[in-house]
Amino acid sequence: MPIRKVWRESRWRFLFILAALLIVTSASVFYNAKAESVVIESKDFHEAGVRTIQGALFLFWGFSAMFLGLGGFLRERAVGSVDYTLSLPVSRTRWFLYRSLNGALQAMAAALIPALSVSVIAALSGGDYPVGDALLLGLRLGLGGMLFYSVGLLASTLFAGDFTSAGIGIAVVFAVNNSTRVIESLKRLNLQDAITPMYMIDRSTFLIRGQMPWSGIAFSFALSLVLSAWAWRVTIARDF
Amino acid sequence: MKAVVETRELTKRFGDHYALAGLTMTVPRGQIVGFLGRNGSGKTTTIKILLDVVRRTSGEATVLGEPTGSVAVRRRIGFLGEDKRFYSYMTVREIIAFTRPFFPTWRVETETRLLMDFELPLNRKVSTLSKGMRTKLGLLLNLCRHSELLILDEPSEGLDPVMAEQMLQSLVRQAADGTTIFFSSHQVAEVEQIADHVIAIEHGRVILEGSLDDLRKKFRRVNLVFDDPPPPEAFRRDGVDRVIVQGRTISILASCNVDELAALGPLLAAKSVDVQPVGLKELFLEKVKADHANS
Amino acid sequence: MVYLHLANIHVLIGERNAFGVDTRNQKLSLFQAKGLRISWRPKRLALYHYCDTVSPMVIRLNPSSGIPIYLQIVEQIRHSIEIGALVEGDQLPAIRTLAEELVVSPNTVVKAYDDLEQEGLIRLRHGAGAYVEKGNLAKSRLRRFREASVVVKETVRKLRSMGLSDDQSRRLFEAEWIEEAAAR
Numbered sequence: 011m012p013i014r015k016v017w018r019e020s021r022w023r024f025l026f027i028l029a030a031l032l033i034v035t036s037a038s039v040f041y042n043a044k045a046e047s048v049v050i051e052s053k054d055f056h057e058a059g060v061r062t063i064q065g066a067l068f069l070f071w072g073f074s075a076m077f078l079g080l081g082g083f084l085r086e087r088a089v090g091s092v093d094y095t096l097s098l099p100v101s102r103t104r105w106f107l108y109r110s111l112n113g114a115l116q117a118m119a120a121a122l123i124p125a126l127s128v129s130v131i132a133a134l135s136g137g138d139y140p141v142g143d144a145l146l147l148g149l150r151l152g153l154g155g156m157l158f159y160s161v162g163l164l165a166s167t168l169f170a171g172d173f174t175s176a177g178i179g180i181a182v183v184f185a186v187n188n189s190t191r192v193i194e195s196l197k198r199l200n201l202q203d204a205i206t207p208m209y210m211i212d213r214s215t216f217l218i219r220g221q222m223p224w225s226g227i228a229f230s231f232a233l234s235l236v237l238s239a240w241a242w243r244v245t246i247a248r249d250f
Numbered sequence: 251m252k253a254v255v256e257t258r259e260l261t262k263r264f265g266d267h268y269a270l271a272g273l274t275m276t277v278p279r280g281q282i283v284g285f286l287g288r289n290g291s292g293k294t295t296t297i298k299i300l301l302d303v304v305r306r307t308s309g310e311a312t313v314l315g316e317p318t319g320s321v322a323v324r325r326r327i328g329f330l331g332e333d334k335r336f337y338s339y340m341t342v343r344e345i346i347a348f349t350r351p352f353f354p355t356w357r358v359e360t361e362t363r364l365l366m367d368f369e370l371p372l373n374r375k376v377s378t379l380s381k382g383m384r385t386k387l388g389l390l391l392n393l394c395r396h397s398e399l400l401i402l403d404e405p406s407e408g409l410d411p412v413m414a415e416q417m418l419q420s421l422v423r424q425a426a427d428g429t430t431i432f433f434s435s436h437q438v439a440e441v442e443q444i445a446d447h448v449i450a451i452e453h454g455r456v457i458l459e460g461s462l463d464d465l466r467k468k469f470r471r472v473n474l475v476f477d478d479p480p481p482p483e484a485f486r487r488d489g490v491d492r493v494i495v496q497g498r499t500i501s502i503l504a505s506c507n508v509d510e511l512a513a514l515g516p517l518l519a520a521k522s523v524d525v526q527p528v529g530l531k532e533l534f535l536e537k538v539k540a541d542h543a544n545s
Numbered sequence: 546m547v548y549l550h551l552a553n554i555h556v557l558i559g560e561r562n563a564f565g566v567d568t569r570n571q572k573l574s575l576f577q578a579k580g581l582r583i584s585w586r587p588k589r590l591a592l593y594h595y596c597d598t599v600s601p602m603v604i605r606l607n608p609s610s611g612i613p614i615y616l617q618i619v620e621q622i623r624h625s626i627e628i629g630a631l632v633e634g635d636q637l638p639a640i641r642t643l644a645e646e647l648v649v650s651p652n653t654v655v656k657a658y659d660d661l662e663q664e665g666l667i668r669l670r671h672g673a674g675a676y677v678e679k680g681n682l683a684k685s686r687l688r689r690f691r692e693a694s695v696v697v698k699e700t701v702r703k704l705r706s707m708g709l710s711d712d713q714s715r716r717l718f719e720a721e722w723i724e725e726a727a728a729r
Binding site: 524529 | 653719
């Protein structure tokens with residue numbers, strides 16, 4: 011089954027990334043929790059949780075999402091199986107759909123599961139971080155940050171070589187992120203601010219209080235669809 | 251539908267280099283067709299266009315009557331590329347199980363028989379197989395489909411003589427079941443051995459095409475020896491491809507009017523007249539030289 | 546006909562045979578398969594695996610000679626009949642079997658068998674193979690062949706006495722035959 015092949019080829023990478031993110035998340039939670047006080051109170055996990063998901067998880071997940079977009083026909087050409095794959099009675103569009111959906115779901119899972127793990131860690135340590143909050147923040151990250159994934163997806167269709175694609179993707183994201191932070195007129199477009207704003211978090215309880223930044227998320231998600239469509243067009247047109 | 255593959259003025263440009271420059275050919279149904287050409291003549295590009303791996307620049311190409319790129323047609327054909335690496339992480343068993351559902355005409359009896367004949371180890375990963383084993387695996391993945399058309403790109407590449415013969419034998423067996431075989435090769439000998447029909451290309455264009463038996467019956471080399479050889483122009487006529495003067499001998503490759511040429515001998519006071527059959531290698535090399543001379 | 550060498554019985558009785566094929570369900574179908582010969586094969590590559598050489602005549606082909614392969618087959622089968630290697634009633638291999646054995650296109654064998662049938666040397670029975678034709682045709686061919694070899698013997702002697710080398714004589718003959726063939 012084509013979809014099982016796609017999953018199988020991405021399985022270890024996904025699991026490795028998930029494991030890495032879980033480690034990063036738990037480390038960040040403990041670091042943030044311990045940093046403020048010696049005695050861990052319930053409140054500390056709230057702050058630690060938020061800071062983790064908005065900070066460490068955002069950063070590492072952003073990179074990982076890009077890696078999850080790698081693969082595709084260019085990679086198959088490098089390992090020598092592209093002729094066989096394309097000779098099968100499956101259209102390029104269908105292959106692309108399977109690959110991109112598989113990667114997107116993995117990216118989503120890689121955001122949600124570590125986010126949820128914050129609640130688990132908090133609970134295990136005698137504290138508390140609401141599952142609902144974790145879920146919402148994870149969702150916010152995954153949906154809004156799908157843009158990172160689609161940058162990786164697009165790069166994988168444009169450039170042969172995993173490292174080249176990843177490198178260019180990272181460079182582009184850095185460039186955009188920094189320019190939108192520095193250049194006044196572009197400040198509105200900064201992704202991190204758009205999808206992980208602090209205004210929705212209560213400053214004292216560090217729980218979600220306000221509205222989710224749906225417009226920011228929607229805009230970012232729409233952009234990721236545009237990039238994915240671009241990646242699809244490139245895949246359809248290319249000679250392999 | 252008499253032709254399983256047809257191309258008309260097929261062109262493919264890579265940058266400013268034309269890999270195919272107006273390729274027009276027909277692959278007749280039910281035959282074994284050899285696609286003969288030197289390295290870089292455009293064989294692989296043509297095959298890739300037929301499979302829609304590469305897109306043509308201009309011209310037309312159809313497979314089983316449908317334009318290239320039809321997904322439905324790919325269910326009715328088999329393909330074995332030059333690079334037989336497949337999915338290196340799968341085992342033999344897994345890649346067979348992966349391929350099987352795509353093809354409604356797959357026969358499990360063939361699968362069982364070929365697994366035995368080819369001695370393929372089911373639990374070994376594809377990456378650990380030798381090139382010969384991978385070719386056999388590729389053949390199995392294709393022969394079990396019992397498709398109408400089987401396209402192969404340099405199938406004997408990297409095979410020792412015994413395996414090459416085994417490979418040709420499986421193709422012959424498949425042809426007996428009615429599959430049209432279209433295989434590219436740069437080895438004249440194997441084309442001569444199993445092909446009914448040959449299409450030879452050079453610089454992206456067809457230089458020789460026809461049933462092998464027709465070519466064998468048509469072409470002759472006429473060697474005439476003179477004390478004082480007349481100018482080569484005296485022998486130019488329809489069907490004369492090349493006239494070579496070698497010392498006192500005039501050597502002519504002709505596709506028709508052979509008896510006319512042979513009769514010219516005594517007319518022009520030749521000391522000796524010699525008519526020989528021509529093999530595909532000689533024919534192909536001559537056509538290549540003629541193509542280079544003309545371009 | 547299916548027969549089973551004793552050495553292989555243990556290989557098939559287990560759940561999986563030596564090649565990992567699950568034979569539990571396949572065992573019956575292998576036995577029932579028509580014409581499949583199961584034999585013990587040592588580690589060497591099985592080249593003509595499906596069957597050992599079945600054809601009752603010796604055929605050596607030269608695909609590069611420029612002479613159509615089917616004509617070579619026709620000539621060699623005719624020769625086999627003429628020297629008695631094949632006699633009337635002998636069964637020739639099926640088209641696909643001979644094609645596989647010689648590793649030539651089945652269409653080539655079809656042409657060869659058609660020609661031989663036209664000459665009356667063999668009879669193709671639909672679905673039942675090809676048989677060497679009985680009767681006068683073959684016998685009279687044999688007689689003609691014997692007479693012809695006498696003629697050839699004399700001619701060779703004559704040409705040699707004229708001072709021609711064997712090579713020169715051969716060329717003269719070939720030129721003559723090819724001219725005839727082209728004229729036809």
